[in-house]
Amino acid sequence: MKKTALITGASSGFGVEFAKLFAKDQHNLVLVARSNDKLQSLAKEITQQYQVEVLVMSKDLSDMTQVQSVYDELKAKNINIDFLVNNAGFGDFGNFDEAEWSKLEQMIDLNIKSLTKLSYLFVQDMKKRGFGKILHVASTAAFQPGPTMAVYYATKAFVLFLGEAMSNELAKTGVTVTNLCPGPAATGFQAAADLGESKLVKGKKLPTAKEIAIFGYKKMNKGSLTVVPGFMNWVNAFAIRFLPRGLVLKMVRSVQDK
Numbered sequence: 001m002k003k004t005a006l007i008t009g010a011s012s013g014f015g016v017e018f019a020k021l022f023a024k025d026q027h028n029l030v031l032v033a034r035s036n037d038k039l040q041s042l043a044k045e046i047t048q049q050y051q052v053e054v055l056v057m058s059k060d061l062s063d064m065t066q067v068q069s070v071y072d073e074l075k076a077k078n079i080n081i082d083f084l085v086n087n088a089g090f091g092d093f094g095n096f097d098e099a100e101w102s103k104l105e106q107m108i109d110l111n112i113k114s115l116t117k118l119s120y121l122f123v124q125d126m127k128k129r130g131f132g133k134i135l136h137v138a139s140t141a142a143f144q145p146g147p148t149m150a151v152y153y154a155t156k157a158f159v160l161f162l163g164e165a166m167s168n169e170l171a172k173t174g175v176t177v178t179n180l181c182p183g184p185a186a187t188g189f190q191a192a193a194d195l196g197e198s199k200l201v202k203g204k205k206l207p208t209a210k211e212i213a214i215f216g217y218k219k220m221n222k223g224s225l226t227v228v229p230g231f232m233n234w235v236n237a238f239a240i241r242f243l244p245r246g247l248v249l250k251m252v253r254s255v256q257d258k
């Protein structure tokens with residue numbers, strides 16, 4: 001029987017590429033994001049190319065009632081989720097005290113609350129069935145504090161820590177949790193975060209969404225724990241543990257600034 005993957009943030013960037021990778025391996029899909037038109041056209045493209053079943057759910061995942069409705073509607077349709085890709089998320093560039101509160105709150109609700117709730121709901125069914133793979137899209141931002149993107153970095157640290165602890169608790173249950181921690185990559189993320197002028201991305205050749213998704217997909221299938229694409233990203237994530245925290249803050253500030 002075919003397995004089913006639920007992918008959040010499937011209308012753009014990494015999410016689109018994850019959807020294609022699962023479909024290529026003949027898994028059915030549940031695609032979730034707010035942009036119904038984009039999801040419908042991706043669903044059409046995928047069903048034509050790979051002959052798998054694709055269900056589109058247009059939901060705002062920063063609203064916990066809609067998060068719950070994803071689970072309830074799938075239950076009502078008797079659709080079991082075997083792969084959960086918690087990918088939807090966004091950032092915001094600028095000083096903490098100058099940001100719009102509503103945007104920060106939406107970021108916390110989406111990046112943290114919805115990811116936690118979806119994991120909480122689906123992991124129980126996965127455990128009962130003795131199979132499940134959860135992929136959390138964190139970031140290299142998860143490894144240190146991020147002045148000028150303070151809340152975003154903090155949300156990704158939460159994602160990483162939650163995923164690592166869940167993975168330990170789930171040992172020997174047949175359910176794995178993988179934390180994918182990409183550095184900057186070419187997606188809609190930079191525009192959504194207003195990051196265009198930051199030294200982090202300006203004038204840099206960034207990896208494609210497809211390259212990152214292939215890396216994360218392979219690691220998830222292997223059941224790896226925390227994975228960082230790109231050799232230098234990996235070195236930085238590792239080396240940061242041995243540096244004084246004050247120095248780390250200054251370094252991050254200098255690469256983030258305009």
Ligand SMILES: NC(=O)c1ccc[n+]([C@@H]2O[C@H](COP(=O)([O-])OP(=O)(O)OC[C@H]3O[C@@H](n4cnc5c(N)ncnc54)[C@H](OP(=O)(O)O)[C@@H]3O)[C@@H](O)[C@H]2O)c1
Nearest residue numbers: 009011012013014033034035061089139184185187188189
């Ligand atoms: N690109 C990077 O440089 C980078 C690096 C490290 C980590 N990441 C992480 O990668 C993940 C995917 O981002 P991306 O780079 O692929 O960016 P993206 O192209 O902007 O995609 C973000 C996705 O999240 C969805 N989304 C945003 N708000 C939503 C909401 N309220 N409810 C439901 N879906 C929502 C968007 O769909 P709708 O707008 O249609 O809702 C879109 O499908 C994020 O968690 C991001 O933090 C990105």
